[in-house]
Amino acid sequence: MEKPNPPSSTTCNLDEAPDAWRGYLSPAELAAELDKLLPRIRDEALHAKLKSIRDSLPDVKKAG
Secondary structure (H helix, E strand, C coil): CCCCCCCCCCCCCHHHCCCCCCCCCCHHHHHHHHHHHHHHCCCHHHHHHHHHHHHCCCCCCCCC
16 A cells, blocks of 8 residues: 655644734734725724724834
């Protein structure tokens, strides 16, 4: 009986990977995306909710 092919890579410990590697945005990256998106949102309730989320994130604007 033939042995099955071994996996091409070792098991990944995804829970140990950095967020960016997993495809998640950092708080600063999320804030930057919301800054681009918020001016285009017309629904007042959605805008208010996303603005409150944005206000809770760190400021990404650099001084200078």
